[in-house]
Amino acid sequence: xxxxxxxxxxxxxxxxxxxxxxxxxAAILLGFQLGVLRQRIPNLRQVLIxxxxxxxxxxxxxxxxxHALFPVGKVMAAQLTDPxxxxxxxxxxxxxxxxxxxxxxxxxxxxxxxxxxxxxLIAVALKAQxxxxxxxxxxxLRIAVALGVAVSLVxxxxxxxxxxxxxxxxxxxxxxxxxxxLYAPRMIVPLAYDSGGVTTSTVTxxxxxxxxxxxxxxxxxxxxxxxxxGMIALAALFPIIAVMGYAQIGDWMAKRNxxxxxxxxxSEGGTST
Amino acid sequence: xxxxxxxxxxxxxxxxxxxxxxxxxxxFQLIVLRQPVDNLAEIAIGFLFVLIGLAIFxxxxxxxxxxxxxxxxxxxxxxxxxxxLLLFAFALxxxxxxxxxxLIAVSQEAAxxxxxxxxIDPGADSEAGYAKALRYTVAVSVGFALVIGxxxxxxxxxxxxxxxxxxxxxxxxxxxxxxxxxxIAYDSGAVxxxxxxxxxxxxxxxxxxxxxxxxxxxxxxxxxIAFASLMPIAFVLVLGIVAGAWA
Numbered sequence: 001x002x003x004x005x006x007x008x009x010x011x012x013x014x015x016x017x018x019x020x021x022x023x024x025x026a027a028i029l030l031g032f033q034l035g036v037l038r039q040r041i042p043n044l045r046q047v048l049i050x051x052x053x054x055x056x057x058x059x060x061x062x063x064x065x066x067h068a069l070f071p072v073g074k075v076m077a078a079q080l081t082d083p084x085x086x087x088x089x090x091x092x093x094x095x096x097x098x099x100x101x102x103x104x105x106x107x108x109x110x111x112x113x114x115x116x117x118x119x120x121l122i123a124v125a126l127k128a129q130x131x132x133x134x135x136x137x138x139x140x141l142r143i144a145v146a147l148g149v150a151v152s153l154v155x156x157x158x159x160x161x162x163x164x165x166x167x168x169x170x171x172x173x174x175x176x177x178x179x180x181x182l183y184a185p186r187m188i189v190p191l192a193y194d195s196g197g198v199t200t201s202t203v204t205x206x207x208x209x210x211x212x213x214x215x216x217x218x219x220x221x222x223x224x225x226x227x228x229x230g231m232i233a234l235a236a237l238f239p240i241i242a243v244m245g246y247a248q249i250g251d252w253m254a255k256r257n258x259x260x261x262x263x264x265x266x267s268e269g270g271t272s273t
Numbered sequence: 274x275x276x277x278x279x280x281x282x283x284x285x286x287x288x289x290x291x292x293x294x295x296x297x298x299x300x301f302q303l304i305v306l307r308q309p310v311d312n313l314a315e316i317a318i319g320f321l322f323v324l325i326g327l328a329i330f331x332x333x334x335x336x337x338x339x340x341x342x343x344x345x346x347x348x349x350x351x352x353x354x355x356x357x358l359l360l361f362a363f364a365l366x367x368x369x370x371x372x373x374x375x376l377i378a379v380s381q382e383a384a385x386x387x388x389x390x391x392x393i394d395p396g397a398d399s400e401a402g403y404a405k406a407l408r409y410t411v412a413v414s415v416g417f418a419l420v421i422g423x424x425x426x427x428x429x430x431x432x433x434x435x436x437x438x439x440x441x442x443x444x445x446x447x448x449x450x451x452x453x454x455x456x457i458a459y460d461s462g463a464v465x466x467x468x469x470x471x472x473x474x475x476x477x478x479x480x481x482x483x484x485x486x487x488x489x490x491x492x493x494x495x496x497x498i499a500f501a502s503l504m505p506i507a508f509v510l511v512l513g514i515v516a517g518a519w520a
Contacts, residue, residue: 007318017374022366025469029341032361037348043340050336053329060326068319072298072310079306102305109301113293116360122290123334123472124498131479131490157321167447167453181433190495192431197502198471200463205375212343233459236502 007067014066015059022055061119065203073110074210080106081214095219097161107153107211111235114203115146123200128191134135136191141243145195149235150241153208156231160215160222166230173237180244188247200232208232277477286330295320333473350484362423365474366501367416371408375464380407383457391515397440406511407461414508415465418500419474425496426481429488432496439503446510454513462506466498474498 033041039081080103081086087095115121125138125145159169181189200208212231216222302310310316349358370376384400384407387393393403425435447455479494488494 024372028364028368036357039348041344047337047341050333053333054337055324057330057333060322064319064322064326068316068323076301084472106301109297113297116293117290119330120468120471122331124475124509127475127479131494187491190492193436193499194495197466197498202468230456232463236463
């Protein structure tokens with residue numbers, strides 16, 4: 001019973017916080033609507049109900065994260081980066097980068113799973129599907145972004161374990177982004193750039209930070225201050241590569257299909273295109 | 274009947290989104306770490322709230338945030354006043370960022386780091402002052418980011434050159450900025466795009482690009498978020514360089 005009362009209080013506190021977060025946005029929208037635009041919002045009733053849904057939904061979501069996912073995720077990140085677990089008895093100083101295989105797997109899995117559940121990414125993916133007329137599938141886009149984050153966390157883990165400087169990875173990543181930008185279908189580029197900023201949000205950041213800090217404080221010779229950050233920077237970069245790659249692969253497959261069809265058509269002497 | 278079916282499809286989709294998390298936590302707890310989970314009841318309740326919350330939020334997204342962003346874009350396009358549109362873009366970027374809890378946390382952390390590194394005077398007053406300066410710097414930078422992003426939609430400037438150019442500046446600044454500020458700068462870029470801002474800003478961009486003749490919503494409509502995550506990095510790095518030069 002006490003658990004339920006505690007939870008109810010915490011839920012109320014989270015809802016109040018969410019409401020405070022929304023207040024400035026609501027004030028700006030209202031101010032411009034009434035003071036500058038002076039136009040009625042179409043379907044005002046629906047928008048108001050929807051706004052209540054947004055606040056309630058986000059409040060519930062954050063409350064649930066704080067009581068289910070974050071505590072478990074943080075404990076797991078601490079356990080999986082603990083030298084006693086990683087080395088299986090080997091002293092921490094003798095661990096080499098491939099001793100951390102469970103940590104890499106965990107980084108990949110948690111990066112993928114949290115990104116799939118990221119509400120801001122769901123929003124952008126839905127919009128992209130709508131605007132592209134279904135050419136870009138919301139689910140495909142989200143999986144591409146999630147794979148990008150997953151790989152970035154593996155690379156980030158490797159970087160902290162080996163102690164190589166962050167800027168090397170960032171520069172290499174940006175060179176890939178620039179080259180891809182030149183060759184990727186033009187339609188995907190802005191969406192890809194946006195997906196970099198969207199991924200590192202509510203669900204992903206706290207767990208990624210926990211993983212980074214756990215590693216930086218247990219790997220000998222790392223500073224949580226200087227090495228613990230940087231995971232998030234990589235997690236914002238790799239999805240750009242992944243989304244452009246997703247479009248490039250789609251493009252390439254479509255072209256190949258077209259070619260095979262054309263060839264089949266020619267050999268049959270038919271009229272198929 | 275329809276309502277039940279709607280609710281089922283609503284929660285079904287969300288359940289599928291959350292399934293990977295459950296599977297991964299279960300796999301690592303039971304097979305790799307082999308430890309029983311504490312507070313299973315609390316976690317189960319929490320998970321239920323994640324599920325309900327996400328499903329309701331997505332519903333609200335389609336009912337309120339998307340239509341609102343589109344209605345605003347439409348109204349501004351019809352009004353045809355550039356100044357008001359840019360003012361609105363700035364206010365939206367500044368207003369949604371300045372009160373962001375994640376940003377408040379990051380800026381306080383940054384003040385501690387800078388004091389420990391000797392870049393600012395240690396002590397509660399100067400740290401609070403620095404944290405506030407950082408917070409406003411980031412908020413102003415997001416405001417500017419949306420202004421430039423909206424101008425880009427109106428003018429049809431190619432996004433890639435602006436962003437790649439911006440990142441070249443950021444990389445250049447990174448090489449001269451104090452080491453302690455770099456991680457904070459990159460983090461501040463990531464914390465500025467919150468769950469409510471992203472759908473609203475995306476709908477606004479797409480709405481503007483659709484309302485203006487000759488603009489493709491797919492090419493010009495997206496990109497606002499990219500500016501909002503890039504600009505704070507540059508501004509915070511500059512702040513670090515300036516504060517470092519002062520000390």
